[in-house]
Amino acid sequence: MLIALLTDIHGNREAFSACLAHARSLSVDRFILLGDYVGYGADPAWVVDTVRTLVDQGAVALLGNHDAAIDGADEDMNILARESIRWTRGQLGMEQRAFLADLPLIHEEGNVLYVHANGYAPRSWHYITDTLEAARHFSRVEAHITFCGHVHVPMLYHMSTTAKVGSFSPVADNEIPLLATRSWLAVVGAVGQPRDGIPAANYAVFDTARQSLRYFRVPYDNATAARKVREAGLPEKLAQRLEEGR
Numbered sequence: 001m002l003i004a005l006l007t008d009i010h011g012n013r014e015a016f017s018a019c020l021a022h023a024r025s026l027s028v029d030r031f032i033l034l035g036d037y038v039g040y041g042a043d044p045a046w047v048v049d050t051v052r053t054l055v056d057q058g059a060v061a062l063l064g065n066h067d068a069a070i071d072g073a074d075e076d077m078n079i080l081a082r083e084s085i086r087w088t089r090g091q092l093g094m095e096q097r098a099f100l101a102d103l104p105l106i107h108e109e110g111n112v113l114y115v116h117a118n119g120y121a122p123r124s125w126h127y128i129t130d131t132l133e134a135a136r137h138f139s140r141v142e143a144h145i146t147f148c149g150h151v152h153v154p155m156l157y158h159m160s161t162t163a164k165v166g167s168f169s170p171v172a173d174n175e176i177p178l179l180a181t182r183s184w185l186a187v188v189g190a191v192g193q194p195r196d197g198i199p200a201a202n203y204a205v206f207d208t209a210r211q212s213l214r215y216f217r218v219p220y221d222n223a224t225a226a227r228k229v230r231e232a233g234l235p236e237k238l239a240q241r242l243e244e245g246r
Contacts, residue, residue, distance in 0.1 A: 002026065003206045005188050007034035007116070007149025009051075010066065011041025011088065012192025012242070013228075015201040016050065018220035019191050028205060032107065034149040034188060035064025035116035037100070039081060040238050041192055042228035044088045048096045063103035064116045064150070065125040071101050080235055087234060112206075113143035117150040127151055134185050135165045145184045147206070153196045154189030154204075154215050158182045170215040177212050186213055192225075199245035 004023035009016045023031070037051050038044040055061050069077065069085045070092065077085065092100075105122040107114040117125045118133075120140035127150060128134055134157035137146065157167045160182055170176060178184045189202030200217040207214070226239040240246075 001030065001208045002028040003030045003032055003208065004028040005032055005034065005114075005147055005186075005204045005206060006191050007188050007203075008036045008064070008152055008190035008193055009033075009041075009047050010036055010039050010190070010192040011044040011047050011084075012201075012225050013041070013043035013046050014221045014225040015192040015218075016047055018218045019201050019203045019216075020050075022216060022218045023203065023205065026205060031059040032114055032147070033059060033061040034114060034147065035062045035103070036066045036149065037061075037064065038070060038085075038088045038092070039066030040084045040229075040234075040241075041225065042232040042234065044091050045093070045096060047192075048092065048099060052096075052099055060107050060114065061103055062107060062114060062116055063100070063105050067100040067103060068123075070097055080237055083235055084238065087232070108143070111142075111144035113141065113146040115146065115148050117148060119143065119146050119148070125150070128157070128185065128187060129153075131157065131165045131167050134167065135159070135163075137185055138163075138165060138183055143183075144180070145178055145186070147186050147188060147204075149188050149190065151187050152190040152193050153187065154202050155187040156213070157185040157187075170213075172215050172217040175207075175210075175212050175214050177210070180211070189215070193241060194245045195241070197245050199243065 226242040229239040
């Protein structure tokens with residue numbers, strides 16, 4: 001089975017549409033979405049409605065911190081995130097907000113864990129950005145493979161049977177075997193807010209039969225997405241991020 005993993009869409013209709021089309025061209029069997037459908041981008045309502053449709057068709061959708069902030073607190077967010085969340089609240093209807101509020105934090109299938117931020121304290125929204133934080137995850141989570149988002153930069157961590165933790169930046173469109181002799185933590189990267197200096201959208205496909213992972217970079221019309229951010233009156237920095245991938 002091929003599972004498309006998409007996360008951190010952040011109201012970016014153009015990036016989400018491009019990734020969905022790319023995944024469907026690969027004949028993926030399922031979609032699992034790892035959270036943060038809103039915030040930063042100019043099309044939160046369209047994105048939420050699209051996620052709802054995917055869930056109706058059998059997809060799994062998880063809660064992200066920006067989704068949780070729609071009907072929750074935003075004081076712990078940076079100023080750009082707060083401004084975009086407060087704008088986004090006015091763009092969503094009651095049914096869309098209720099959908100986000102009801103999303104689960106985690107999803108487990110056998111020895112595979114899906115989560116937005118981390119597996120050991122999902123609602124803490126702690127970031128995994130280095131091997132020290134990955135080691136904390138591995139020491140507290142029993143899953144053989146964990147998929148997460150939140151960081152906006154694709155990365156793959158692994159732990160050996162002797163508890164040695166390593167990491168590497170995945171090369172796009174390159175099959176990576178998730179060896180049974182190691183534990184794995186895959187940070188998928190962002191569909192709608194890449195921050196590794198490459199504007200193209202990120203997503204990944206997990207092959208359950210081959211136990212392998214493939215990351216993809218999908219070019220999209222980021223100029224239109226940035227223009228819509230400006231027209232919405234959102235902070236200029238949010239438009240620049242889409243143009244620069246930072």
